[in-house]
Amino acid sequence: MTTTPNTVVGIRDRLVRAAYELYTCTGVRAVTADMIADRAGVSKSTLYEHFPTLDELVAVVLDRRERLWTFGLIEEQSRLRGTTPEEQLLAIFDVFDEWFAAADFNACLFINVLLEMGADHPLGRAGIEHLQTIRDIVSARAERAGLSDIDNFARSWHILMKGSIVAAAEGDRHAARRAKAMAAELIRQHRAG
Secondary structure (H helix, E strand, O other), rough: OOOHHHHHHHHHHHHHHHHHHHHHHHHHOOOOHHHHHHHHOOHHHHHHHHHHOOHHHHHHHHHHHHHHHHHHHHHHHHHOOOOHHHHHHHHHHHHHHHHHHHHOOOOHHHHHHHHHHHHHHHHHHHHHHHHHHHHHHHHHHHHHOOOOOHHHHHHHHHHHHHHHOOOOOOOOHHHHHHHHHHHHHHHHHEOOO
């Protein structure tokens, strides 16, 4: 069989999808190359042809998570649910509420990777960068809403987001609703004038 560019892309995509499923459900350190190759239906040597190290694969998975989760779910869905920047900010927790109730809720891969690998590890730093992207979305909405002290607001807001994710992982499926109430107060505190 000859390898075509489409075949190579197909194999790479299968590897990324398999790793994405495993990493989001299991964590990074618990997943082996054998597990990824098996789930993707390829040999381990094929995995390493496409990704010479598992760290490279994790980095690609983090980018995929950002596209699908940060932009495709959190940013887009909360934007569609509100007509003002304040409503769009609060809608983040409505999106979270649905996510937390889902049977396949699996917490936040960026937080998980950061905690597993540590802030000094390249993957931990990648997790931090992806978390910063989320804070940037919050900052932009806060700025459009005319809120004061944008950096402090975004960092505080992000604490509510991350805290609600951890609480949901502990089993509190109403964590987003609790966080939304605190978030409304945070907005009130940061309204200019």
